[in-house]
Amino acid sequence: MSVVCYSDTKVIVAEGDTLLSALERADIAVPNSCRAGLCHSCLMVAHGGSVPAKAQQDLTPQQVAQNYFLACQCYPNEDMEVSLGGSDRRYEAVLIHKQPLNEGVLRVRLKTDMPWFAGQYTSVWKNAVDGRSFSIASLPEEGQIEFHIRRRPDGVISSWLEHELQEGDSCQLSEARGHCFYTRSSGDETMLLAGTGTGLAPLYGVARQALASDHHGDIHLYAASGSPDQLYLVDELAELAERYKNFHYHPVAKRAAEPHPRLHQGDLVEIVSRRHSNLKQHRVYLCGAPSMVKKLQKLSFLQGAAMTDILVDAFEAPA
Numbered sequence: 001m002s003v004v005c006y007s008d009t010k011v012i013v014a015e016g017d018t019l020l021s022a023l024e025r026a027d028i029a030v031p032n033s034c035r036a037g038l039c040h041s042c043l044m045v046a047h048g049g050s051v052p053a054k055a056q057q058d059l060t061p062q063q064v065a066q067n068y069f070l071a072c073q074c075y076p077n078e079d080m081e082v083s084l085g086g087s088d089r090r091y092e093a094v095l096i097h098k099q100p101l102n103e104g105v106l107r108v109r110l111k112t113d114m115p116w117f118a119g120q121y122t123s124v125w126k127n128a129v130d131g132r133s134f135s136i137a138s139l140p141e142e143g144q145i146e147f148h149i150r151r152r153p154d155g156v157i158s159s160w161l162e163h164e165l166q167e168g169d170s171c172q173l174s175e176a177r178g179h180c181f182y183t184r185s186s187g188d189e190t191m192l193l194a195g196t197g198t199g200l201a202p203l204y205g206v207a208r209q210a211l212a213s214d215h216h217g218d219i220h221l222y223a224a225s226g227s228p229d230q231l232y233l234v235d236e237l238a239e240l241a242e243r244y245k246n247f248h249y250h251p252v253a254k255r256a257a258e259p260h261p262r263l264h265q266g267d268l269v270e271i272v273s274r275r276h277s278n279l280k281q282h283r284v285y286l287c288g289a290p291s292m293v294k295k296l297q298k299l300s301f302l303q304g305a306a307m308t309d310i311l312v313d314a315f316e317a318p319a
């Protein structure tokens, strides 16, 4: 058991409990979203006591040196003194459009003044503490943020976005974060983009941003799902592939009842690593399920991609 001092309040954190849960039980509002160490919206800073290593695992060396940590990953093993760490600047956004893309995915578009790059992520806030992170599928020049939301009847934010928030209603967004976006260097390098489920959202943004920036190198986009009917934006991506000779769309389904000429069947990691065995001078973008991202990140490095050219956005549903 540890005692954590937040402002003037002392909070007891039982063994095996996260600091985030203990603060919430004490009615202290800490912004949070994924509760899995991915979105960084629960960033805090320690002014006293040592921070457990796990709570700083994915932070930059600069953040670690300044005692920042993630409250959802923090299991204190001694007394601490803490405060909120993020600027958590929020932007007003207005819902302008929503549309199911298939049974499981909802497209949501919002108007906002927040700056962003296609492929970054931001949190959508229902109120001061309930928010979820989503990746951005749209280009800044399109003037509206687009998310692809996994439809969950019991999802606090996804269900609210689908059933309660109406066109013209406002909500709040955190500052856009993440490094998974297109930056132009020579414009000739080959790009390999691979994602599972709604991991397509950032890749859809990155690929279109590259094409809009006159990227000449080949762009291979692999979008994977469990079965063909779970794929989405299939027609849009096929049209894009017809319009741009250097853009190649590869839908992947783990299982399919019948073979389809354009569909790859099987495991995404196995298919990508077999078809792209030499990744020297490639830029690689990996988004979606953390297990897939981790495996392909390692394989991409082993197959020749420079670590700085492998950009990842791993996310999963909050528990």
Ligand code: FES
Pocket: 031, 032, 033, 034, 035, 036, 037, 038, 039, 040, 041, 042, 043, 070, 071, 072, 073
């Ligand atoms: S990283 Fe802690 S809530 Fe997302």
